Amino acid sequence: MIFPLGDSALTIDFGNIINGKINDTILNLFHSLKENPLPGMIESVPAYSSLSIFYDPVKLKKQGLGKETVYEFVKQEFEKFIEHLPLHEEKPARIVRVPVCYDEEFAPDLELLAAAKQMDKEEIIHLHCGKQYRVYMIGFLPGFPYMGTVDERITFPRKKDPVNVPAGSVGIAGSQTGIYPFNSPGGWNIIGRTPLKMFDLQREERSLLNAGDSVEFYPVHKNEFLTLLK
Amino acid sequence: MSIRVIKAGVLDSIQDAGRFGWQFLGVNPSGVMDRFSSEIANMLVGNDPGEVVIELHFPASIFLFEEPSLVAIAGADLSASVNGEPVPVLHPVLVNKGTVIQFHRYRSGARACLAIHGGIVADEWLGSRSTQLQVMAGGFHGRALRKDDQIDLKKNTFAPLDMGDKDFVILPWRADVNWRNESERGDVLYVLPGHEWDWITQESKDEVLSTPFTVTQQSDRMGYKLKNAPLILNRNDELISSPVSFGTIQLLPNGQLIILMADHQTAGGYPRIAHIISADHSKAAQLKAGDEIRFKKTGQHEAEKLFFKQQQHLHQLQNACKFRLEEFFGE
Structure with missing residues (x-):
């Protein structure tokens, strides 16, 4: 339409x-x-x-x-x-692996999500990392990937009132998962943080992710997070 | 060739007509809020209409001119003065070296565009010199102006005029901004129905089109939250995110409307109730907290017609400005 x-x-x-x-x-x-x-x-x-x-x-x-x-x-x-649109060639999606530190200090909403779902935090992390996600679109902020869909056991509605979210935060909203490239007000439930720079003015590929990419999350310890952050 | 900020305003930034072609990466167009007025300010000083301007909010910065300059202010009237003497909006004004321009109070509108002959040196990012505040790129180091910033000016192409010891000279012509020729209430904004217009009840539609909405304090370059009795949806479908535009009016979960402005997000998931027509974007850009507005529904053909009329007016104004400047400076 x-x-x-x-x-x-x-x-x-x-x-x-x-x-x-x-x-x-x-x-x-x-x-x-x-x-x-x-x-x-x-x-x-x-x-x-x-x-x-x-x-x-x-x-x-x-x-x-x-x-x-x-x-x-x-x-x-x-x-x-x-x-007159030519038929589109099926190309395999590019796979991007994204490290996430799920430590408490980076995951203000993980506890709440675990409680609401009556699961251990580890189970949530396991489920979040256990799937390949498609990047459907980039929007909201420069380089913000809208990805989906998360395992139905960890879907969770977005917050009513947005709070300040630090750059790199990984969140869930409904069945979507996303990453905040910049500090921003946001309503997604934050369950971890990536050290990767999602959007970089100096880089030729400004946005780490593009629509159509596949993303896999993997958990990292805080030490590794800090090393990668440098 | 520069001007210096001797006191910072609340949010003054360097903007051009906007950054287009990068919304697919989530980079919003930004750009000046009131494009109509920025074009007029530029035309008055003989610039390309799309040249960079300084967009001023109130309280605005105080600037010191380190060289004689030809300037013009359009959009909001913030009661400007040069070395303490009032200068009008919509006139080209020659200001002498060492003079100070400041802005005293709201007289009309919300955002003033200050254009300077020759143009302003600014950082370009992704094809535009507009300040992108989120990623801190473009304009003046990607940020709002601060005290002691020195803004460099491009070359002055008019023959230097001997201003003697005068602080400023107001050139004797004024830009006519009245392109509509018909009496339309100042608080009326024309809208086109959005794709989810039918998602609100008939009573809510009547309310949108017959009662005034107040612009709330939560209003900035991203958008204006409005206040009225909450509107009622007649369906509960959750929308997935889809592109939005400057002037899109969305319905927030609390039943209130928001008008998306220059720094809007590239996509949104709230029902798009209506869109302010392009010809009224300038009017919308001049709203501030506390203002009351009314919406009037129109059609595609009428919206386009008004936009062409407005652009035609700008075109004529550009020719007239060019003629007057050449005559005055004897080219």
Whole structure:
């Protein structure tokens, strides 16, 4: 379904669901648009199951469109684009291993989660590390990966009131898991911290993770965490 | 060629038209809140409309000009003075070397754009010189201005004018910012329905379109939280995150609305009730805590039409400014 996002952007939405296949389609669209942008396009932004195209209505209007609105024109161009979209090659996802220190001082919400789930903290850690996660999208903060889905035994709703969360914090919200690249207010339940720099201005690959990557967490002791932090 | 901050304001930063093309990595567009006004300020001093400006909040910084400069202020009127004498907004003003500009109180609006002829030297990051406060990049070392910061200016291309011992000279033309030509209440913002507009009850829709909303203290460059009677959802579906835009109005879990502004997140998972039309972004950018606003629903065609009209006005203004400056400086 394609619908307007205000008067300078539109969104294509494949349903309100978290699904790897749908996310593949979204990322294929994103990469194809990057190679062959639509006329007047400023940028496209992929999410879980939707993608938005931001465009310059004034620039497009000047070209004369033969449509009632610029939106109708961009929508039509986008539909043509989708029709001629080349089939996407299945590439194996890049696997990134992410060390996490689950020590109490880095995991303010682990105790609470364990109590709520009537589990040992170790079990929670074991379950969190026992799965490969797909990075569905990067958003919220520069380099923040939205990953899923966690084992249903450790899903937990996001907090009502956001608190200050330090950079590197690894959290759970619903069935998603994510990492805060910067100190920020946040509502995810924090169960550990990674020493890795998620987003680095100096690095060529600015964001450690990209949408489409696979992530594995592994536990590290505080000593190792501090060594890696350097 | 520089200006110096002799007292820091609450949040003054260097901004251009925004950083586009990096939202896929979670990097928001930032940029000036009131793009319409920043373009006008730039045009008044003969700059490219997309040149960097200093965006001022109140209380604003106090600046010392270390060289004679041609400056203009647009957007909010914060009662500027040069060496204690008032100077108006929307006029080009020549300020002499060694003069001090300061801002005394709100007269109208919330954010002023200070443009300086020739432009400002600023850090570029990912194709934009806007300050990105989260990652501390772009603009002036990626941060708000502080006391003793020295901001370098680019080359002054107008022939130096002998100002004698005058502190400043107000050039005798004013930018006309009234592009709408029709009387529209100052507190009305036009909106397009968002994709989840139908997620709220009919009563809540009526409320959105007929009662005033107050801008709360929790309002900044990221967004404005509004206050009214809580709105009611007629469904409980949890939304997964999806892209949002400048001007998107989301419904928070407590039933209150938030308007997303320049430093908004790239994606959000709250129902998108409406979007402020582009032509009214400037109006939205000039809101501050305590202001009351009303929403009026419009359609895609009308929203685009108003935006073209506004951009057309800017285009004409740019030509007029160019003509007046060339005439005045005798090119």
